[in-house]
Amino acid sequence: MDEMLNNAPCGFLSLADDGRVLAANATLLGWLGYEAGELVGRHFESILPPGGRIFYQTHFFPLLKLHGRAEEVYLSLRPRGGVDVPVLANAARNARDGSAVNDCVFVPMHQRRRFEDELLAAKREAEEANRVKDELIEELSTPVINVAEGVLLGPVIGSLNRERADLLTAALLRAVVERHARVVILDVTGARSMGPEVVHHLTRAAAAVRLMGAECVLTGISAGVARTLVNVGGDLSGITVRRTLADGLRHGVRAAGK
Amino acid sequence: MSADILKRNNVQVSGRGTRPLLFAHGFGCDQNMWRFVAPAFEDDYRVVLFDYVGSGKSDLRAYDPRRYSTLGGYAQDVLDVCRALGLREAVFVGHSVSGVVGMLASIREPSLFSRLVLVGPSPCYINDPPDYRGGFERADIEGLLELMERNYIGWANFLAPAVMKNPERPELTRELEESFCSTDPRVARRFAEATFLSDNRGDLPRVRVPSLIMQCSEDAIAPAEVGDYLARHLPHSTLRVLEATGHCPQMSHPEETIRVIREYLDDGHGD
Numbered sequence: 189m190d191e192m193l194n195n196a197p198c199g200f201l202s203l204a205d206d207g208r209v210l211a212a213n214a215t216l217l218g219w220l221g222y223e224a225g226e227l228v229g230r231h232f233e234s235i236l237p238p239g240g241r242i243f244y245q246t247h248f249f250p251l252l253k254l255h256g257r258a259e260e261v262y263l264s265l266r267p268r269g270g271v272d273v274p275v276l277a278n279a280a281r282n283a284r285d286g287s288a289v290n291d292c293v294f295v296p297m298h299q300r301r302r303f304e305d306e307l308l309a310a311k312r313e314a315e316e317a318n319r320v321k322d323e324l325i326e327e328l329s330t331p332v333i334n335v336a337e338g339v340l341l342g343p344v345i346g347s348l349n350r351e352r353a354d355l356l357t358a359a360l361l362r363a364v365v366e367r368h369a370r371v372v373i374l375d376v377t378g379a380r381s382m383g384p385e386v387v388h389h390l391t392r393a394a395a396a397v398r399l400m401g402a403e404c405v406l407t408g409i410s411a412g413v414a415r416t417l418v419n420v421g422g423d424l425s426g427i428t429v430r431r432t433l434a435d436g437l438r439h440g441v442r443a444a445g446k
Numbered sequence: 447m448s449a450d451i452l453k454r455n456n457v458q459v460s461g462r463g464t465r466p467l468l469f470a471h472g473f474g475c476d477q478n479m480w481r482f483v484a485p486a487f488e489d490d491y492r493v494v495l496f497d498y499v500g501s502g503k504s505d506l507r508a509y510d511p512r513r514y515s516t517l518g519g520y521a522q523d524v525l526d527v528c529r530a531l532g533l534r535e536a537v538f539v540g541h542s543v544s545g546v547v548g549m550l551a552s553i554r555e556p557s558l559f560s561r562l563v564l565v566g567p568s569p570c571y572i573n574d575p576p577d578y579r580g581g582f583e584r585a586d587i588e589g590l591l592e593l594m595e596r597n598y599i600g601w602a603n604f605l606a607p608a609v610m611k612n613p614e615r616p617e618l619t620r621e622l623e624e625s626f627c628s629t630d631p632r633v634a635r636r637f638a639e640a641t642f643l644s645d646n647r648g649d650l651p652r653v654r655v656p657s658l659i660m661q662c663s664e665d666a667i668a669p670a671e672v673g674d675y676l677a678r679h680l681p682h683s684t685l686r687v688l689e690a691t692g693h694c695p696q697m698s699h700p701e702e703t704i705r706v707i708r709e710y711l712d713d714g715h716g717d
Contacts, residue, residue, distance in 0.1 A: 239589025
């Protein structure tokens, strides 16, 4: 091996297609604690941790073979003793002496790895925070309140899409069973906008509530929602309608008390 | 429906034969893994290549995290592709984890398959002392997942969403393909977990379709004793130990891979 490459400030390996080491430079041998010539003939996997061997076989080698090169691949090299060396690898397939060889260059990345550790930790934290937030929003967006003995209130506030309508239906049905409700008031006073599809879903939710043996009271229908209801031909038969939430509450308490 | 599946799984059909030969890729790459082997069968077979949903050029929108968190979900992909093409008595060639996927598919629908060719298969990668040595400890798999995560940190996190949002910009997809074969880090992670943390030893006696176990020499992922274990527990199986070393003989030693598959199928096994 050329003296400059042998002592270059990077690790160098040349691999046959079957993974055998054809050549290794002194810099790499020094990191890994091997004597000159000692790695030649061994398999590249012998200087990889077990997880790295899988990665080599499933990603690194196919990439090299199919695309002729692999760039900026993160690997860990396992020295004879001591701690794994995190490296960034670049590799290229070259033809030498009539056969294909895979030349690999490794640069240690201790500092950068620490930085990436922090990045990864921050990413995981952000993902976790997002998950908690989503859960909270889901919970807040479909509250079901016990307003009187046997009477549940499901206030719909803000804009309602299909997903939320489904969640609301599920929450209502669960509550009917768990709290032995006899009347469920669906109040849409605070609903900002509801498309035909959502109105359709709400009427289905009401039908499901009735099937569970509870009465469904719809309150606070705005002119817009009323128009949509008529337009989609929403089936309100069997659903009690009251203009305001107060009317609905009075009705509910009476009906539940019977 | 069938057109959807063909698009979803990026199904490619070629060849001049009538007997179907289906190639299934393993974890980490896509149907390109068969590039050096599949053409050799085009004279005699109807050759079918596909990508599992989440890999290669499959339709990522069809990815369902729950379905693809177990190998059964991947087996369903195989059955879907067979049905979409109306295949019957197909020869199934599966690399690595696809060996088990093919077994699971054949247990569900035995009539769809005539033979299974398992390239570097393993029913369980984790050691289960004292009687079973899969080759890995759970911590090793954690190491793999960490390695994958770190390799995706650089580009895939940023590129994958861009690709999904920009179907009209194929150059982004191309760039990604040249970097790695998998497209999304979460997809790749789930595939890795489904692959390396599954234990399908209990399914082996239920496989009725005859099979060829192609065991590589010095395969760190599926060691020789795993091949022996399979040969003992898989009914109607034939074990062939290859001269090829490593885990991807179809890429490192395509000639031997082609020869061994052909010998098995021509030896009255392929009918």
